[in-house]
Amino acid sequence: MFDVVIIGAGPAGLSAALSLGRFRRSVLILDGQRPRNARSTGAHNLFSRDGIHPHELLQIAREQLVPYPTVELRAQEAINIAHDNGTFTVQLQDGSTASARYVLFATGVKDILPPIEGIEELFARSVFHCPYCHGWEVKDKAIAIVANGDAAIHFAMLLHSLSSNIAICTNGNSEIGSSELNQLDRLGINVVETPILRLEHEERLLKGVRFTDGSFLPREAIFMRPAQQQHSLLPAKLGCALTENGHVVVDDKGKTSVDGVFAAGDLMSGMQQVIFAASRGAAAAAFINYELAHQAFYNES
Numbered sequence: 010m011f012d013v014v015i016i017g018a019g020p021a022g023l024s025a026a027l028s029l030g031r032f033r034r035s036v037l038i039l040d041g042q043r044p045r046n047a048r049s050t051g052a053h054n055l056f057s058r059d060g061i062h063p064h065e066l067l068q069i070a071r072e073q074l075v076p077y078p079t080v081e082l083r084a085q086e087a088i089n090i091a092h093d094n095g096t097f098t099v100q101l102q103d104g105s106t107a108s109a110r111y112v113l114f115a116t117g118v119k120d121i122l123p124p125i126e127g128i129e130e131l132f133a134r135s136v137f138h139c140p141y142c143h144g145w146e147v148k149d150k151a152i153a154i155v156a157n158g159d160a161a162i163h164f165a166m167l168l169h170s171l172s173s174n175i176a177i178c179t180n181g182n183s184e185i186g187s188s189e190l191n192q193l194d195r196l197g198i199n200v201v202e203t204p205i206l207r208l209e210h211e212e213r214l215l216k217g218v219r220f221t222d223g224s225f226l227p228r229e230a231i232f233m234r235p236a237q238q239q240h241s242l243l244p245a246k247l248g249c250a251l252t253e254n255g256h257v258v259v260d261d262k263g264k265t266s267v268d269g270v271f272a273a274g275d276l277m278s279g280m281q282q283v284i285f286a287a288s289r290g291a292a293a294a295a296f297i298n299y300e301l302a303h304q305a306f307y308n309e310s
Contacts, residue, residue, distance in 0.1 A: 014099050018115075053145065066283070097110070099112070113263075117240045123235065135229070140164065157181070203222050206219045248267050249266055
């Protein structure tokens, strides 16, 4: 039996495994090999590794687990999980099972892109969801914000310091209040309500936005907030409480509503950056390690 099974091998899961391995905890990491940022050309706003390719970042993290013999990494997806008498049993895609005293979910989320022609090819290349992660790379360029209401204003406030050429495309009737519209007008940020027909591009580089009335807005980058859903159904299946937005509920230690189950990374927060995920993985691991240490210290005779 393992001390901990970590389901998910992104920044949160690998960071947690490193912390636990350094205390000789027996850890199994299950890597479903479907990282959310696989299409991204660089992980930014990341202390000491700004701009590193996501694949390279994960490779380094895996290599740095090698010195810790109690940590095992398997390229397997968890397809089921059961809890009985303080033990978690995880079923893997190859039919095998693994048991552990604790579970850490680091399975992340999936982005659900709107049905706009061209967006799938451009996502993470010219279409972005995070100004902190990709804003600097498109500074001074022509930017479109595909959003409405509060989300549009949020993006406009963040991106205003990076470009003076910003337009908001609400893709339908505007839900932006009059006072905010006046402020956008003062800042020279146009609001286009005409529905979007498609995003035009060449070799996955955005050229602009084509609207249903035939008009065209030349743009070099787009920011938007896609809908999301849990990448794995297992937290909910195990009984972990979810927020209204679908995130796994955790306390300040990373504990979920199910005893012995922790969560870290994008699946439990709207603040979704690599550095945040890694820090929360390390934090959850520290609290799991404390519980294991406490139990061992007082149970030894």
